[in-house]
Amino acid sequence: MVDDTSATATAGRIGSLTSTHWVGVAVAVVSALVHLVLGVGFVSDFLDTGLTVSLAMGVSFLVATAGFLLGVWLVVTGQLRPTVYLLGIPFTAGQIVLWYVLNSPGLPAPPPINPLSAVDKVAQVVLIAVLVVLYRRES
Numbered sequence: 001m002v003d004d005t006s007a008t009a010t011a012g013r014i015g016s017l018t019s020t021h022w023v024g025v026a027v028a029v030v031s032a033l034v035h036l037v038l039g040v041g042f043v044s045d046f047l048d049t050g051l052t053v054s055l056a057m058g059v060s061f062l063v064a065t066a067g068f069l070l071g072v073w074l075v076v077t078g079q080l081r082p083t084v085y086l087l088g089i090p091f092t093a094g095q096i097v098l099w100y101v102l103n104s105p106g107l108p109a110p111p112p113i114n115p116l117s118a119v120d121k122v123a124q125v126v127l128i129a130v131l132v133v134l135y136r137r138e139s
Helices: 005-015 019-049 052-076 081-103 115-138
Strands: none
Touching: 019 052, 019 081, 019 115, 052 081, 081 115
């Protein structure tokens, strides 16, 4: 005999996701993929050059990837959603601030924006807005 209670419970949690949730999931996955690509690039650079700054950057980008994907998983599985929303706002805003500081030629001059950065920053701004809406709606 097969126990379908786990599958039914998971389907129920996924079924509770609104279009706002799915927009948040999509933009979080976009940002996770951007961070994954950049993280792998930095680690590859470290392996080629031995520059420890490349290793540090690679690890930090891969940790950010894990953070975005963990948030997606928790929301999709219905675990700790309000907490994820509340923690996701400063986590994502911190990504924007760090990008600005690390890429700016001299504060307050804005950094150059390449297509990958543009996609990532737009996704992150949308994610912050979605998280605020979801937190207000579900808390």
